[in-house]
Amino acid sequence: MNSTEKPSAWSRQAVRLAAPLAMLAMVLSGCSQAPAPAPAPASQSDAESTADSVELLERFGLQGLNAAQIIDQLEQLPVAERPANLMASVRPGQLVLSDEAGRQAAMQLPADKFYLSVAPYESQTHDCHFHSLTTCLGELQNADVIVDFTTNDGTKVLDGKQLATNDNGFVGLWLPSGVTGELTITAGGKTSTQSISTAESEDATCLTTMQVV
Secondary structure: OOOOOOHHHHHHHHEEOOOOHHHHHHHHOOOEOOOOOOOOOOOOOHHHHHHHHHHHHHHOOOOOOOHHHHHHHHHHOOHHHOOOOEEEEEEOOEEEEEEOOOOEEEEEOOOOEEEEEEOOEOOOOOOOOEEEOOOOOOOOOOOEEEEEEEEOOOOEEEEEEEEEOOOOOOEEEEEEOOOEEEEEEEEOOEEEEEEEEOOOOOOOOEEOOOEOO
């Protein structure tokens, strides 16, 4: 990731206006429970789209960051500091942003990367499909976890990786796109294993079904 990328070059390549706010509200207001269509191109000109998108990013101090950097920054924020008026939904290959003023943007993720946010739990969970960076909350906040991920062809992507859930109870994983495999998470000596996919356009970016026992 190039953290020094200038907004002008980034905005030309990575930002465009997303679908109308009414469409986004269904998947951005909280943890989305089911797949939704990817945002369609807007009718405004590229110049208008860029200006609107840049204004949105500047408002929340995200200018100059690419999609992956924005995801990492928002995911790691303390819950109390997450902007309630910024909606940020992670889709396969795309980050969709919107605010209450109607400014909207869709930013492309690296083609070879898939972002999966996982909320392991012991007793309480919720339905989720597309991860919301500003509203989703998991049970095990700021908890140490050990993560393993092995693809179906035997490639060990994560092998006993020691991580911690963020203040929202989720641990963010950057995985290779286009694969299926087995994910194992251990928390407090308890373990959960689940098959996951990063290969399809509607694969989940939010995983809340891993109960550690």
